[in-house]
Amino acid sequence: MGFADASTKGYAATIYMRSVNAAGDILVKFITCKTKVAPIKTAVADDSLSIPRLELCGALLLAQTLHHVHQVLSSEISITCLRAWTDSSIVLSWLTSDQKYFKIFITNRIAKIHQLVPACKWSHVSTAENPADPASRGLLPRAAMSSDIYWNGPEFLGRPEEQWPKSKFTPLSPDQLPETRPNVTSTLVANVSSSPLxxxxxxxxxxxxxxxxxxxxxxxxxxxxxxxxxxxxxxxxxxxxxxxxxxxxxxxxxxxxxxxxxxxxxxxxxxxxxxxxxxxxxxxxxxxxxxxxxxxxxxxxxxxxxxxxxxxxxxxxxxxxxxxxxxxxxxxxxxxxxxxxxxxxxxxxxxxxxxCVPCTRHKAVRPQPIMADLPPYRVRPHRPFSHVGMDYGGPFLVKEHKRRSAQSVKVYLALFVCMAVKAVHLEIVTELTTDAFLAALDRFVARRGIPTDIYSDCGTNYVGAARQLKLLFRNAKEQDRISSHLACTWHFNPPAAPHFGGIWEAGIKSAKVHLKHVIGQQILTHEEFVTLTTRVEGILNSRPITPASSDPHDLSALTPGHFLIGEPIHALPERDITDIKINRLNRWQLIRQCHQSYWKRWSREYLSSLQGRSKWYKSSPNLMVNDMVIVEAPSRPPTEWRLGRVTEVHPGADDVVRVVSVRTRDGIYKRPVVKLVRLPVEP
Incomplete structure (x- = not known):
């Protein structure tokens, strides 16, 4: 049980414990008392720190003290109820009224009191029976020792609750209370005009x-x-x-x-x-x-x-x-x-x-992002075939032998292209399996060196090879055997995006043109086909990679062969100059100078030819998350293309979205935006 009171000097809260035994004997004991000095502002005629506000501060102090005492004693004894008294009718009216009518100062403290002691019952007590009244006015130690009401509480606490004095308190209406907010009445006149439209x-x-x-x-x-x-x-x-x-x-x-x-x-x-x-x-x-x-x-x-x-x-x-x-x-x-x-x-x-959605589905206008900048491995000098692009071509039919009874089998063309100088390496693969690809990769590495990075489409044979390489690297017994030619980083283009690998797609096209023009309808033996593809490789490595020069003194165009053997693969033999005596160091410097001159020409002539965008030079709006699209399926009519929703975008280094993740009824797929058709509907 607690009592609160306030004066111009301060405010106080006293706490008592009232217990009743089985025989009905009542015992009241003093627990604690807490006082606070009123702010100095009260000495000045300031309405913001009036007596009702100080009384409310005393009630808040009582609530805080009751909450603390209840937390300490509830673990030791059973407390059945909390009771609080104050002699301020205004404070009691504030506590029983709606908070929205009062100013912020009052509202905040009322809310805090209800939060600390939500189950506490507040009542009115006269000033003469309020033990917190002497403490709020400043009680000296000598006077405190002789104050019976301070130590034992009011006399009615020692009687049964039915004999306590009846409270004559009547709650005041918000209009009669101070600290109320100004009542602003606003009249809203709505002019509703009904239009037939x-x-x-x-x-x-x-x-x-x-x-x-x-x-x-x-x-x-x-x-x-x-x-x-x-x-x-x-x-x-x-x-x-x-x-x-x-x-x-x-x-x-x-x-x-x-x-x-x-x-x-x-x-x-x-x-x-x-x-x-x-x-x-x-x-x-x-x-x-x-x-x-x-x-x-x-x-x-x-x-x-x-x-x-x-x-x-x-x-x-x-x-x-x-x-x-x-x-x-x-x-x-x-x-x-x-x-x-x-x-x-x-x-x-x-x-x-x-x-119109059906028209959009049939027209299938796909977004076409602007052509991206060339990646670093395309525009920086590297050792030939250190960054390699991979692709397959075919199939082609070859005979097992030259006899009439020879059966025809399918073979495929595996192309390795240098990403920097466009040098080409061709290998014959008998089947589209991971083992066959690894064998072709072994032959390529044995002749061209270990590539640091391999780029390819998202073919199952490539993905399987990468997975198999990871398993091999985990096996300690196989590390010595494969570390010499398989320690490379794999990069896979998004599914259904062949335009991401234009450099190797162009290489496959050029190789197939030469092969089809020479072979025609005839079927070669395996040995003849290998010989022909090797010659095609030499021809492709002798192609100029820079435009023809108008200078009559410039007789040699820069080719991929210059970076492989120092001259085009199919260059004419030169005069033997081995008998000429040249200092060995000068000879080494001469060789290095020739090699560096090729890279200078590559930087000066070849890179400038890559400056412009031959197509895809207009930007289109990026696809956004939650856009509705249809996923292109070349083997089906547009009416059967799957409907999907974009769940994630994968922007490039230039913040242009070229690849997105699409959720269809079959699952989530990663697709290039050129294979999607945006529907003109709200997401």
Whole structure:
């Protein structure tokens, strides 16, 4: 049990414990007392620290002390209830009223009190029976020793609760309490204007809008005791409904034009004036034009004038587009012009047709990001074949031997291309398996050295090879055997993205052109085919990688062979100069100078040819997460392409999104954006 009180000097809280034994004996003991000095501001006439506020601070001090004592003693004894008293009627009224009526100072402390002692019952006590009153005024030690009420509490605590004095406290209303917030009364007048256009925008179909309005007009005629048809709406009712909608649309969008026509003033702007508009006998705004003496239908001679951005225009274009089996902009506009004249009609028709999901699915307009910058391994000098691109070509048919009974088998062409100088290495592979690829890789490494990085498409044989290499590296017994040629980093392009590896795709194309031109329809033996592919490799390594020079003294173009053997692979033999005596050091410097000159020419001539973008030089908007797309499947018609949603984007170093993760009903796949078609729907 606790008591709180305050004065201009300070505020205090005293705590007592009241216990009742089985015989009904009551024992009241003093537990603690806590006092605080009032702020110095109270010495000045300051309304912000008035007596009611100090009384509230005393109540908060009592709540804090009760909470602390309850936490300490509840683990030792059973406490059945908490009671608190104060002699301030204002504080009790604050505690029992809604906090929203009071200022922040009062609201914060009331909330804190309820938070600390939510189950505490607050009551009123007279000042004479409040043991916290002497403590709040400053009680000296000598006076405290002789104060019975301070040590034992008020006399009524020693009696049964039924004999306690009845409280005469009456809660005050918020209007009677101080520290209330100013009551601001605001009157909001809402001017609601009902426009008929709001009704029209609820429809997504022209036919449904006409049907609903036809039934509405039937109800109006029936309420006026006019004859009404039964059954489905007839054609004339559909036309009447459309005419009403047209007049409302024209009244909203062409109100100034109608006023000009009524006043017979000059029509503006010129785009409307050249149409010579007029209002017919039914109140519909039509195009006057210059075809009055033609024999065409009156609706085509004087079409109805419609704005570009109205909802009716959208419904009309959508209706004609579906009626004419998803026709193109020219067809739909020509059909519309037989009855309606839409301002900027071509743009309005194109806007709606491009938002048609079935048309988008069949046209399959794919986003095309801007061509990315060349990666570092393409534009920096490296040892030939230190960064290698991989691809497969074929199949090709070869014979086992030259006899007539020889069977034909399929072989494949494995291409290794240097990413820096475009040097090519060709190997024959008998099957598309991981073991066959590793064997071809062994032969390549034995002749060209160990590559540091290998780039390839996401083929299963390449992925299997990379997985098998990881398993081999974990085996300590195999590390010595494979560390000489398999210690390389693998890089895989996204699935279904062959354009990410254009350099090796071009190499495969060039090799197949030479092979098909030479082989034709005949079938070579394995030995003959190996010989031919080796010669094709030499030819590809003798191709100039820079444009032809116009200098008559420049007789040698830079080729990949210069970086392999110091000259083109198919260069003419030179005169023997081994008998010429040259200092060995000078000879070494000469060789190094020749090698460095090739790289200088490579930097000066070849890199400049890679500066421009031959295609994909226009940027397109990036795909975003939650965009709806359809995933291209070349083996299926567009109507069977899977619908998906973009779940993650993978931007490149230039923040252009070229690869995304798409969730379809079959799972999540990583695909290039050029294999996706964005649908014109809200995410």
């Amino acid at each position: 709001e009704l029209f925008t609820r429809f997504s179909s022209l036919a449904r809008m006409q049907r609903v309005l036809s039934f509405v007009f039937r109800f109006v005629r029936r309420s006026r005791r006019q004859p009404v048809c039964s059954g489905p709406p007839m054609f004339l009712e559909y036309e009447t409904a459309l005419s009403v909608v047209v007049r409302q649309i024209q009244k909203y969008y062409f109100s100034e034009l109608i006023n000009m026509l009524k006043k017979q003033s000059t029509i503006s702007p010129p785009s409307l004036a050249q149409l010579a508009p007029y209002v017919d006998e039914t109140g519909v705004l039509r195009v006057g034009g210059r075809l009055r003496f033609s024999f065409i239908h009156p609706d085509s001679k004087h079409p109805i004038l419609l704005p570009r951005d109205s909802h009716l225009t959208t419904l009309l274009i959508r209706h004609y587009h579906l009626s004419f089996l998803h026709g193109g902009p020219k067809l739909i506009l020509s059909m519309l012009n037989r009855r309606f004249w839409i301002m900027s009609g071509r743009a309005a028709v194109r806007r709606e047709i491009f938002a």
